[in-house]
Amino acid sequence: MTPDYNWSAVSYGSAENKMTIEHRNVEGLAAPPGYTHLAIADGARLIFVAGQVPLDREGNLVGRDNPVQQGKQCLRNLATCLAACGASLEDVVRTTVYVVPIDADSLGRVWQELLNSELGRALRTPATLVGVAQLGYAGQLVEIECTVAANASRPLP
Numbered sequence: 348m349t350p351d352y353n354w355s356a357v358s359y360g361s362a363e364n365k366m367t368i369e370h371r372n373v374e375g376l377a378a379p380p381g382y383t384h385l386a387i388a389d390g391a392r393l394i395f396v397a398g399q400v401p402l403d404r405e406g407n408l409v410g411r412d413n414p415v416q417q418g419k420q421c422l423r424n425l426a427t428c429l430a431a432c433g434a435s436l437e438d439v440v441r442t443t444v445y446v447v448p449i450d451a452d453s454l455g456r457v458w459q460e461l462l463n464s465e466l467g468r469a470l471r472t473p474a475t476l477v478g479v480a481q482l483g484y485a486g487q488l489v490e491i492e493c494t495v496a497a498n499a500s501r502p503l504p
Contacts, residue, residue, distance in 0.1 A: 366496070366500070371387070372384050372385075381470065381474075383473055390499060393494065400424070403420065412488075417488050417489040418446075418460070422467070422469060438498075439469045439495055441472055442469055444458070444475070445477050447482060458476050
C-alpha cells in the first residue's frame with residue numbers, strides 16, 4: 348500500500364527539546380510500494396540497530412523454510428532492541444531487509460506479508476529490500492537492520 352501523502356511529520360518532546368521525524372515521497376519519482384522515499388530527523392539521537400535474525404530468546408531458528416515467519420521474528424527482535432534503548436517502531440528512519448529468495452516471487456511476497464504484519468510499520472520508512480544468496484545462520488532466510496532517530500532529551504533506560 349502506497350502512502351497517500353507526500354509528507355508527514357511527527358514531533359516529540361517539549362518546545363525546547365523537540366524532535367521531529369518527517370517522512371516524504373518525492374515528486375517526479377515512482378510511488379514506492381509501502382515505504383517513503385525520505386525520512387528527515389531533527390533534534391534526534393541516532394541509534395544503529397544491527398541486523399536482527401530469526402532466532403528466539405534461546406537461540407533457536409524460528410520458521411525453518413518459512414521466510415515470512417522468519418521476517419516476523421526479525422521484526423519482534425527489532426522491537427525488543429528498540430525498547431531496550433527507549434525507542435519505538437515510530438522512531439525508525441531507515442530499514443534494510445535481506446531475503447534469501449526461495450522462488451521467483453518470494454521477495455515481493457515476503458515484503459508484502461511483513462509490511463502488512465503487526466510490526467510492519469518499521470518498514471514504512473525509507474527501506475531497501477535485498478535478495479541475497481546466503482545469510483549467516485544455517486537455515487536463515489531473512490535479516491532486518493535499521494537506523495533509529497530517538498528523542499535526544501528522552502533518557503536511555
